[in-house]
Amino acid sequence: MSFRSSAFLWAVAALFTSGCATTKVQSPVSFAPAALKSNNQRVGVAMTALPKAEVHVNGNICLLCIVTANAANSTLNKHAATLALEDLPSLKDKAAAALRQKGINAVVIDEPLDIKTLPDTSSGTRNVASKDFTPLKQKYGVDSLLVLEVHSLGFVRNYSGYIATTDPRALVRGTGYMVNLSTNTYEWYLPVYVTKNADGKWDEPTAFPGLTNAYYQALEVGKDNFLRPLTN
Amino acid sequence: MAAIAFAALGLSPVYAMPADAAWSLCLPKEEVVAYRGLASMDMSAGRDNLTLYPGPNAGIFAAAIITHGLLADSRIDRAKQALQDKADVVLRPYRPVLKEYKHAELMQAALDKTPWGGTKTLATAAQACGTGWVVQSLPLFSMTQDQRALVLDNVVSVYAPGEMTRPLYQSILRVVSQPRMAPDMERYWKDDAGAALKAESASLLAHSLVLALQETASPATGDAPAFRTVRYREGEAEKMERAQVMSQACQRQVIRTLRGWLMSVPVADPSAAACEPALPGWN
Numbered sequence: 001m002s003f004r005s006s007a008f009l010w011a012v013a014a015l016f017t018s019g020c021a022t023t024k025v026q027s028p029v030s031f032a033p034a035a036l037k038s039n040n041q042r043v044g045v046a047m048t049a050l051p052k053a054e055v056h057v058n059g060n061i062c063l064l065c066i067v068t069a070n071a072a073n074s075t076l077n078k079h080a081a082t083l084a085l086e087d088l089p090s091l092k093d094k095a096a097a098a099l100r101q102k103g104i105n106a107v108v109i110d111e112p113l114d115i116k117t118l119p120d121t122s123s124g125t126r127n128v129a130s131k132d133f134t135p136l137k138q139k140y141g142v143d144s145l146l147v148l149e150v151h152s153l154g155f156v157r158n159y160s161g162y163i164a165t166t167d168p169r170a171l172v173r174g175t176g177y178m179v180n181l182s183t184n185t186y187e188w189y190l191p192v193y194v195t196k197n198a199d200g201k202w203d204e205p206t207a208f209p210g211l212t213n214a215y216y217q218a219l220e221v222g223k224d225n226f227l228r229p230l231t232n
Numbered sequence: 233m234a235a236i237a238f239a240a241l242g243l244s245p246v247y248a249m250p251a252d253a254a255w256s257l258c259l260p261k262e263e264v265v266a267y268r269g270l271a272s273m274d275m276s277a278g279r280d281n282l283t284l285y286p287g288p289n290a291g292i293f294a295a296a297i298i299t300h301g302l303l304a305d306s307r308i309d310r311a312k313q314a315l316q317d318k319a320d321v322v323l324r325p326y327r328p329v330l331k332e333y334k335h336a337e338l339m340q341a342a343l344d345k346t347p348w349g350g351t352k353t354l355a356t357a358a359q360a361c362g363t364g365w366v367v368q369s370l371p372l373f374s375m376t377q378d379q380r381a382l383v384l385d386n387v388v389s390v391y392a393p394g395e396m397t398r399p400l401y402q403s404i405l406r407v408v409s410q411p412r413m414a415p416d417m418e419r420y421w422k423d424d425a426g427a428a429l430k431a432e433s434a435s436l437l438a439h440s441l442v443l444a445l446q447e448t449a450s451p452a453t454g455d456a457p458a459f460r461t462v463r464y465r466e467g468e469a470e471k472m473e474r475a476q477v478m479s480q481a482c483q484r485q486v487i488r489t490l491r492g493w494l495m496s497v498p499v500a501d502p503s504a505a506a507c508e509p510a511l512p513g514w515n
Binding site for chain 2: 007016086162163164165166167169181183195196197199207209210212217219223
């Protein structure tokens with residue numbers, strides 16, 4: 001099973017073991033005017049490793065319900081695994097090109113950024129990153145880092161108990177942000193969440209043309225959403 | 233790739249309609265032309281409440297799940313219908329015109345604009361549909377929410393002479409009009425008893441018939457273009473479709489979707505060179 005079942009189980013476990021601890025939710029941050037100006041600063045542009053396309057099951061559901069949902073969507077999940085990422089891996093190159101258009105010295109970081117290896121920050125200060133990015137200043141020789149993270153790709157379907165409450169929809173979910181590597185603060189933070197329904201019927205195994213079309217539409221819109229703030 | 237439309241029906245495109253063949257267009261049974269507002273179904277996600285099933289025994293437990301499933305399906309359908317009803321509001325100003333707009337008027341106008349084949353006639357009586365090459369068409373028009381464009385979905389079947397049980401060709405063709413940029417779109421479409429609305433509808437229908445007949449006459453052969461995500465205009469909005477680009481000229485492109493259907497759509501780039509007439513024979 002390649003669904004997010006295990007993530008869900010870990011989330012449930014974390015809920016019971018962490019008491020009333022709350023997670024800080026980062027609000028969107030628009031680009032500060034100075035952040036997109038040419039001022040001899042070097043901006044690194046990086047992406048995290050891309051996830052594979054799969055079916056994500058959402059909603060308030062029991063563990064047995066998850067197993068049932070996984071089985072019900074197994075044909076679609078198998079199809080999702082065959083879908084291409086297209087030019088998504090080169091999104092950082094397009095982002096860097098957009099920054100260069102503005103006269104900014106943008107440097108593409110070739111290797112995938114592994115956020116999990118960065119230390120957590122304890123500061124609850126507004127717009128301070130929850131991970132400490134500052135060691136990357138020296139590692140990559142840049143003053144700030146623009147990160148494009150795609151968290152989820154594929155399809156999402158909502159469930160209540162054993163029953164699907166929505167048709168599957170194509171999904172692209174991620175976050176774009178720029179961190180000042182001296183202050184570890186966000187100079188830009190943009191959640192990206194794109195869903196697209198199939199045009200007409202969705203349940204067309206095994207090629208799922210309606211949902212496949214929706215997937216590539218979501219991919220295109222998702223890329224646009226990441227890049228639009230950099231090109232405006 | 234035209235074979236897709238044939239293959240979907242289990243038919244073989246081994247023989248084709250001659251390009252100069254006489255043909256007749258059969259009137260649908262429905263008298264009035266169907267229009268709707270173009271709806272986006274992207275917001276039809278339901279709520280996710282935790283459901284607890286009563287389980288004193290396996291039978292009641294199963295019945296509870298089945299009931300829940302029926303209710304959920306019904307809710308999804310209701311949500312989609314609600315979105316469609318909301319989208320249909322865009323047509324309110326045009327209802328007086330549309331309720332009087334009959335297929336006979338639309339199809340005669342479209343036939344007059346269809347530059348394809350030999351002699352062409354509108355078969356107004358059911359018995360007249362049975363001779364020669366016969367084209368059946370069931371059009372459904374949609375208006376974009378910004379009222380700048382019409383979208384036609386046309387179910388087209390083409391029958392060879394003497395064969396009215398199995399179509400030689402059957403497919404759904406979608407044609408999106410060029411965006412009209414009049415300052416007052418309601419007046420633009422409504423003036424002169426809906427003359428612009430009717431003329432645009434007839435042009436879209438004629439264009440879709442040309443595309444269908446061209447495919448029936450000369451199914452494409454050779455290597456099919458690769459699928460890619462094609463951007464196009466639908467009113468003022470930019471839309472996308474995963475498709476093969478079959479041809480492109482004059483601010484318009486014909487693409488084949490993943491379902492094997494043809495779409496004729498305005499290109500996304502508004503600076504592309506224009507030429508007239510963009511429809512119905514196109515290029």
